[in-house]
Amino acid sequence: MKRVRHTASGILVPLAAIAFWQLLSSMGWVNATILPSPMRVLIKWWAYLRPLEVFDPAQGSYLKWCLSGELPQDAMGSLYRVLVGFFIGGGLALPLGLAMGYSRLVYGLFNPLIQVLRPIPPIAYIPLSILWFGLGNPPAVFLISIGAFFPVLMNTVAGVQNVDSIYLRVGRNLGASRFTQFTRIILPAATPYIFTGARIGMGTAFIVVIVSEMIAVNNGLGYRILEAREYLWSDKIIAGMFTIGLLGLGIDTVMSRLSSYLLKWHRGLEQG
Amino acid sequence: MTGTANHISVQGVHKIFQSGDQDIHALRAIDLEITHGEFVCLLGPSGCGKSTLLNAVAGFSLPSSGTITVDGAAITEPGPDRGMVFQEYALFPWMTVEQNIAFGLQIKGAAKGTILAKVDELLALLNLREFRRRYPKDLSGGMRQRVAIARVLAIDSPIMLMDEPFGALDALTRRNLQDELLRLWTELGKTILFVTHSIEEALYLADRTVVMTYRPGTIKRELTIDLPRPRDVASPPFNLLKKELSELLMEEQDRHVQDEFRGVAVN
Incomplete structure (x- = not known):
């Protein structure tokens, strides 16, 4: 009740x-061009979502047909870029963050550079990314990687540095080698921070993908809403925006469920 | 084992900490001999260096001068021959009860079957069987401290170092765990060095109580407690000893309080 x-x-x-x-x-x-009615947005949304062809078994499976509409194709394109960019950016940030958190020397070497680069918004890399990678997926993935990189890095560093020293004392007392200390104590103790970093990084990646599609790519949700503006299809713009919102919510929910599951031992878990 | 009867030998130990621009003499000229299977309590007010001495024996923070030996070998680092139980339990929160207990054996590289058997045995010994798959966050303080004790027992260290292990527990749980510890000590024949600021706890548990002075930490008095176990905390001899220790301790506590009022850094 x-x-x-x-x-x-x-x-x-x-x-x-x-x-x-x-x-x-x-x-x-x-004016309906400026703000179309909810009903019109809904109708456009459906038109955007549904397959353009009639179902033909010779062309492939039913699922493939279902996803053949413009919106599913755009959403999958965006999602693909987010995931590739996130795994590249996060995948580079994680080992560097662990090394920086663990070793004062590595921290001292890398921190000045990181502190200078970190405040640069990923969007400021757009001109350079196009110069370096041209158009299409490569510049988009590059920008998304940068967006995901820093949150994962900073949180991983903080996670390792904040491991309660009493756990390390217990480890030494029980005779753990440095390697065991790292893999069995420092790494698990830092996971709550790392997951928080991953979640923030994923959120940033999702913002950056929309921006990069508006500039460098010819499909995806970001591209589609910009394209719709050229035809003054405000209903399609709004439908696209809601799709972006729902997809973002979906990704964040998956991330938060995953971390709740993996961190079920953790006491003060943020409820997402 | 060397020929000496003394198991742990602390000789001429000094410990000086730097705190800002002043040196704090935490331990001064400590001599202490502990024999095999003895239960010794270090008793004193906050800031008397009892935990410092325990950490020195554990190898976490070595003395500024003097030597500490175990069976004749000087201590240079922490090791599984001296298992430590902390006041704050320090269980690994990402491990279940059984994983926490097994950790020390895994480090030693024990076989899977051996580990399983040992964990089962310890879970039974400490009445933890129903909790084996729980995480520490789902356990009470008393239960957590049982797991911490089991974790140290798992590595079979002959010496157990205990740093106010029951300090954070309520009185009933505390008495319960004290009895449990005495049972384990009798059964397993460990040597125990136990830090506490509770007079009653020291008198209830120890063969010998070492009273320490407030800064610099020195040994004020060693008192052998001859009362038969289980000890009756209400009995006249117990209370006589309690009174005696209480007077010794209050002198030190007064100095600690005076320092606090004078604004001296006490911790």
């Missing part, structure tokens, strides 16, 4: 917002 009421109250404000939006359109208070 409480749960039902909770869900109901959560739906109240969005419903009111949509009703107000519909009212604006129905009463003709705003």
Whole structure:
């Protein structure tokens, strides 16, 4: 009962917002080109989502057909770039972060450079990325990697540096080698930080993918909403924006579920 | 084992810490001999260096001068021959109870079957069987400290170093674990060096209590406790000893308090 009421109250404000939006359109208070009605957005959304061809078994599986519409193709393109960029950026940041957190020497060597590069927003790399990689996926993946790199790096460094020294004392007391100390104590103790970094990095990657598609790529959700503007299809722009929002929410939910599962031992886990 | 009856031997140990621009003489000229199977309590107020001495025996922080030997060999680093139990339990939160207990044996490279058998044995010995797959965050303080004790017992160290292990527990759990510890000590024949600031705890547990002075930490008095176990905390001889220790300790506590009021860094 409480749960039902909770869900109901959560739906109240969005419903009111949509009703107000519909009212604006129905009463003709705003130009439909500037703000189309919710109904028109919904219709466009469906047109954007559904397959363009009739189902033909000779062309491939049913699932493939279902995903053959423009929106699923765009979403998969964006998702692909996010994942590749995230794994490259995060994959480089993780070992460097572990080394910087563990060794004062490595920290001293790399930190000045990192501190200078870190405040540069990934978007500022756009001109260089196009110069270096041309157009298409490579510059986009490059930008997304940069976006994912720093949050994972900074959190990994902090995670290793903040390992409670008492765990290391226990390890030494039990006779653990330096290698065992690292793999069995430092690494697991730092995982809550690392996961937080990964989640932030994923969020940044998702922002950067939309921006990079507006500039360097010819498909994807970011490209599509910019393209729609050229035709003054504001209904498609809004449908695309909601798709971006829902996809982002989906990714964040998966990340947070995954980290809750892997960190079930952890006491003060953030609830996402 | 060398021929001497003394197991742990502390000789002429000094420890000086730098705190800002002043030197703090935490330990001064400590001599202490502990024999095999003895239960010794280090008793004193905060800042008397009892934990410093324990950490020196553990090898975490070596003395500034003087020597500490175990069976004739000088201590240079921490090692599994001197298992330590901490007040804050220090269980690895990412490991379950059984993984925590098994950790020391895995480090030693023991065979899987051996580890499993030992873990089963310790879970039974410490009444932890139903908790084997729990994580530390789901255990009470008393249960956590049982696991910490089991973790040290797993590596079969002949010496157990205990740093106010029951200090954070409520009185009943504390008494319960004290009895448990005495049972284990009798069964397993460990040598125990136990730090506490509780007079009653020292009198209840120890064969011998070493009272330390407040800064610089020296040994004020060594007191052999001859009362038969289990000891009755309400008995007249127990209370007589309690009174005696209490007077010794209060002198040191007064000096500690005066230092605090004068704004001297006490920790």
